[in-house]
Amino acid sequence: MSNANRKSIWSWALYDWANSAFATVVMAGFFPIFFKQFWSSGVPVTESTYQLGMINSVASLIVVAMSPILGVIADQLGRRKGLLLLFACFGAVMTGGLYWVEKGEWQVAAALYVCALIGFSSANLFYDALLPIVSPSDWLDRVSALGFALGYLGGGLLFTMNVWMTLKPEVFGLANSADAVQLAFLLTALWWILFSMPLWLFVKETNQTLSTPLKSLTGGFKQLRQTLRKIHQLPQTYRFLIAYWLYIDGVDTIIRMAVDYGLAIGLDSNDLITALLLTQFIGFPAALVFGRIGERYSPRTAILLALTVYIMVTLYSIWMHSAWQFYLLAGVIGLVQGGVQALSRSLYSRLIPVKQTAEFFGFYNMLGKFAAVLGPILVGWVTILSGSNRIGILSILLLFLLGGYLLLRVDVSNGEKQAARY
Template identity: 30%
Template structure:
């Protein structure tokens, strides 16, 4: 297959456009706000009953994210190994995509009376969303050459931010001006938003499903898929262990991603519960973050070209340390807005550059891209599990989210130290070339 084909690259980027509405509407903005307002007891308090347990709604939200990604971390390696062996990456991507999108649409029925099943649907949407992304990411080394990884990865994230903002603006008009749509039920605009996410996701996913290659390396699925999938996973795991810089990067990524993803998942809850910001301010803040993140993705792609991927990532992690420091002290709405702008600048950049860096560190002749990316995905998901778990535990024990922010600050410091142990990819490749290897 010809690499760097513009039509294929654009189709690949469209999956970011399709699925990023889940990240914005369900994970970061409308759903967390609606969840905080709906997950209340009869007296209006935030301590509720869930499956027989008494728990704060914010802690339940954090734990739901943790459990979802823990399940993904166990499931994905086997799915990717089977997909690589059988040449069925696109099929598995479709299964996870449709599962996640249908679960989002089901959240239309989320009310106080349907809390339990709605939380389970939210968890299933996270599983579908994150599961599909690992297969999506694994297409990058197959459709592009290494010198374009940073640029195309940034383009994908930027497309995701633009698409999600467009749908978000439409949803905001319903939430802020329900009379324009003849809506009288105050809960209906948010619930319609969840439905639109599912429809949008499925609709635009048809573009990458149409143009992405199917079975690039002409794998033949002979014998037992599951048994041979396990063998495939064992083989790739053995290869990963021999790649020194790859394993070092995965460890550093595991640590700093704990902080990055946790901030993304709990920022809205922090603003609502700790700063008592109104719903409209929280949603508009997330919208600002998405817009700024478009520029941030390209900024870090530029920095990686000038300094190398690792040095650019170190700059991003250093900024995250500053963000956590500021978050611990903020008390005013305007301070929250300013901090959100900084978050947006580094959020997209560090995510797109992490994906591109991992792609560069893969063996150049690998055909098991999905299996390799399963290790990246498991690292990411387990880090989310531990990050949100630590955040929730610290809040539960101390009673303050600000103490949880301090825990994230320490996580970023450790991540920065670990990154400093890895040769910058630009410098590393120059050194290899100079030796003639």
Template identity: 30%
Template sequence: MSEKVTGIADLSPLWRAKEQKAWYWYDWANSAYVTTIATVLFAPYLIGVAEAAAVNNRVSVLGLQVAPGSLPSYLVTFSTILSAIALPPLGAMMDRTEKKKQWLAGFAWVGAAFASLLFFARGDNWEIGAVAIIGANLCLAASMVVNDSILPLISTEHERDRVSSRGWAWGYLGGGLLLALNLALVVVLPFGLSEAEAARISMLSAAIWWAAFTLIPFFGLSNHPPADVEPVSGNAFVRSFGQLFQTLKEMKNYPMALTFLLAYLFFNDGIQTVIASSSTYGAEQLGFGQGVLIATILLVQFVAFGGALLFGRLAARIGAKRTILGGLATWMVIVTAALFLPEGEVAPFLVLGVAIGIVLGGTQALARSYFSLLIPRGKEAEYFSFYHAMDRGTSWFGTLVFGLVYQFTGSYRPAIFALIVFFALGGLLLMRVDTARGIREAGNDVPAVV
């Protein structure tokens, strides 16, 4: 006698897995811009273009006389301030729409279009490069708010750390792969290319890579209806600010999320400053040439791929909070070891690069997934907009401390070691976060391992 069918198989895990695989590709796509353009090629290339246009070693920016060597820093700072202002209302708007994948792709494609303008910044036309980097950075920041807000929609609470870690891992792999190809182009200079032409081609390839691979999440993700939006009236702009103000009033109801945000600001600032200052430290303090520095950058990129996956597995066993704390302890060891690195010896510098790679992707990936557990459903984009906006709004703390310590001591060794304060404060604040309480306050399910 045949058995009676009493139910229908739950296919949601299969659909989630399909969307997660598509979602990973956006980290792969945008990391090409971050590594090839923002981290390596943009600043030295634009400085060269600005120097060609300079009069008395100055270019005029909105009536201000700026040294060409300072121009990239000012442009990045300006775009950072703009994004810190623009992201919170954008997040509120994203929480009110179900067409998140369209917005994600739209920001990515407009950002890639801005980035492609760098190909045309040649001769003394540095203004095109300035517009390109400001527009691309703004669109990248906006796309990351949308991208991170999709994470809770395509994964359950117990899947979150694994999915976030794999996304970061794919990002480091994709960014590192294109960077290796582009650096080979810049170093070898085939077909009679000049170094400037090779740099322009490399930056254009990163823009095309960003746009092309965004097609995968665009077609692979589904639209999810918004949940728990505030009942405010008016046009989209007015409704977005209405929801934003309501969320700001309600944030006091989620003290664990706010405590983690404060912890994140400290330890992430430390991480970003170590990365931003490592080339300066290697060149000026340890005496390494560009070849060693480039090799170290690539090493960090590819090791970070494995590091992100490793941290995801550790989080599944001991919980994300403990794993992040372990990562912060490792960062403290790293800046302490940097204090004693011998000058001119490559091997210890590369070992330190391996250590950075292991904890770099892991701490950032788990910070994203851990925060997603502490925020209420339907407010993902808003809270991630604060996550990114506050990151950008305070990202100058670490570099300020690094610069001041160097100015007072005349050495980069105590300057790099001073960043230990950011990891210590971040860790102490993170220890105050009651994970289970924060998850319950947000109305989310508590994973088996926290």
């Protein structure tokens, strides 16, 4: 491989380092804690759990509606990279806006968070669509895993510094831990923008088509219907998308709701943050290892292994009472979380036409976010109806079991042949 290709791959992967700061510091870390303890202070824990689930679901519904059209437009314009950076900057600005939200203003915090999630999720659509363009076909698993590994490392490093700020605010000239958390939102926005620059400078797009923005927008809706027909004509791709929709719902719901669950059952927020750091730093080497497992045994086998671990973690979580148990589960999740995400992306990239990556990844992103609508609502409603956060978290099992069963029925070899004919 040439040095130019290697530079392109590393620059592409560094975007995961950039945007994982949002996923780790904001989405999984400080936002759920700060929302429950600062912006929604005084609200019962079951109600704030329901609010957080609804906020995530509203953002996901908007992304669901936007993703397929955005994917089609990106392919027609040949501007995946430009649209990625546009939405990344939008998400970063909204994240930085959380710095100025005052105590009790949960509605303002929710609105900014929804906008930040829209930017984050939409940018990921175009980031994923660039994978088959920057990576050789026999390196897809490895390159996809590299991105997630750098994401875990970068997000973990920034999160570590932010945690230090909350524990020792006086060292950084801050009045208290609340000021430190708000500053963390601003630093995350700057980190996100700064480390997006290598992708902008060194990743070169290919397979570009010539079209005007207006023609792409009007043609996008027509093309959307055609894309739906194409997916139905690729039965293995279609089957994988349904499986992915189900199991990634469980993964994303655990990412978004784990800290809220820990708080609801009485664990200390410092213990929960420590557990998240453990997940990040275990996830860095584990994602790389899973990339090699996918190359050796097939990505489908590695994903099924990860789903088995998730099922066991979910079952164990309903008996969890102490911080050390949360640490244990965080470490186990760190072993498989990056792997299931990375290999799902690389497996799907094998099952789609290479000249229509953004279009097909629009549906991939749509299903992933539509799943994230179902999961938090499912946990929130079951929690409200049962009056127990433990029963609520157990509802995720259904998603892992159904998703794993459908993934077993995907014929990857046949799916690759079908995609190659397009």
